[in-house]
Amino acid sequence: MNCRECVEHLYEFLDRELTPDVEREIREHLEDCPPCGEQFDFEELFLKFLRARCRAEGAPPELKKRVLRELFGE
Amino acid sequence: MAKPPPPPPLPPPVPSPVDEKRVGFEREALVHLDVLYRVALRLTGNPSDADDLVQETMLKAYRAWDQYEKGTNAKAWLLTILRHAFINEYRRKTRHPETVDLDAIEPFAVFPEVQDEDPQGAFFDRIVDDEVLRAIDKLPEAFRETLVLSDVEGMSYQEIAGILEIPVGTVKSRLFRARHLLQAKLYDYAVEMGYIKGSPA
Numbered sequence: 001m002n003c004r005e006c007v008e009h010l011y012e013f014l015d016r017e018l019t020p021d022v023e024r025e026i027r028e029h030l031e032d033c034p035p036c037g038e039q040f041d042f043e044e045l046f047l048k049f050l051r052a053r054c055r056a057e058g059a060p061p062e063l064k065k066r067v068l069r070e071l072f073g074e
Numbered sequence: 075m076a077k078p079p080p081p082p083p084l085p086p087p088v089p090s091p092v093d094e095k096r097v098g099f100e101r102e103a104l105v106h107l108d109v110l111y112r113v114a115l116r117l118t119g120n121p122s123d124a125d126d127l128v129q130e131t132m133l134k135a136y137r138a139w140d141q142y143e144k145g146t147n148a149k150a151w152l153l154t155i156l157r158h159a160f161i162n163e164y165r166r167k168t169r170h171p172e173t174v175d176l177d178a179i180e181p182f183a184v185f186p187e188v189q190d191e192d193p194q195g196a197f198f199d200r201i202v203d204d205e206v207l208r209a210i211d212k213l214p215e216a217f218r219e220t221l222v223l224s225d226v227e228g229m230s231y232q233e234i235a236g237i238l239e240i241p242v243g244t245v246k247s248r249l250f251r252a253r254h255l256l257q258a259k260l261y262d263y264a265v266e267m268g269y270i271k272g273s274p275a
Contacts, residue, residue, distance in 0.1 A: 011246070011249060011250055011253070012246065015224065015230075015231070015249075017230070017231050038189070038193050039185050041193075041194070042185050042188075042193060042194065042195050043185070043253075045194060045195050045198070046195055046198060046253070046257060047225060047253075049195070049198045049199065050206065050225045050226070050256075051225060051226060051228070053201075053202075053203045053206040053207070054112070054203070054206065054207065054210070054222075054225070054226040055112070055226060056203060057108075057111070057112055057115065058107075058108035058111065058112070059107040059108050059110070059111035059128065060111075060121075060125070063107070063111065063125050063128060063129070064104075064107055066125070066129060067104070067107070067128070067129055067132045070129060070132070070133060071096075071099075071132065071133070071136050072096060
């Protein structure tokens with residue numbers, strides 16, 4: 001696998017959407033190719049950062065009460 | 075005199091169909107309230123409409139509960155209901171119809187810009203939650219919903235394709251462009267704030 005093919009699969013790899021065979025080819029390429037490795041690391045850190053920043057928020061407690069009241073008359 | 079035999083144990087109370095429906099709904103559907111709220115908030119853009127949208131979704135879901143195949147994918151099922159409700163009842167009210175040509179949006183790769191100065195993307199860490207959410211809210215709706223389902227809620231391409239009713243290939247290309255667009259917005263912000271020098275214009 002060359003660099004172009006590897007980078008084409010970047011997000012599918014990070015999203016764990018590839019078949020084990022392709023995933024293995026990418027891992028092998030990344031071990032031998034520091035520039036691709038750096039790019040994959042950067043994107044992986046970005047996705048982790050995004051998830052961490054966006055999951056703090058949950059439904060307000062009042063909303064749950066409102067839904068229960070509406071559905072079950074409580 | 076022999077003791078009288080102990081009374082037979084009482085049979086367990088038979089749950090009424092209403093109770094069973096309620097228990098099942100609470101266990102499989104209500105547990106996803108946070109997910110629904112987060113997605114609703116990103117779709118509608120404000121907490122009050124998000125509340126109404128989630129409420130509406132839960133009502134529709136409870137009414138249609140018999141049609142849901144128990145133990146499958148309640149989260150995806152609920153999100154599909156939520157999205158239909160949003161399209162039918164909220165989109166016109168909460169956001170102006172979008173006239174963005176998605177294909178005209180050229181993804182801008184941030185990595186080559188920061189490769190020398192900050193290849194680990196440490197500048198991202200200085201950007202606070204609200205700023206990230208604001209940047210997500212500025213994405214075109216088709217990109218925003220795809221990105222939120224994937225990157226915030228961790229759903230698979232297949233699940234997202236089902237919820238948004240688009241091919242898996244479209245999920246991939248939207249996700250690629252949405253992520254790069256968001257990175258570019260956050261990068262511009264980080265340069266503006268002085269978190270990173272950035273390349274000279």
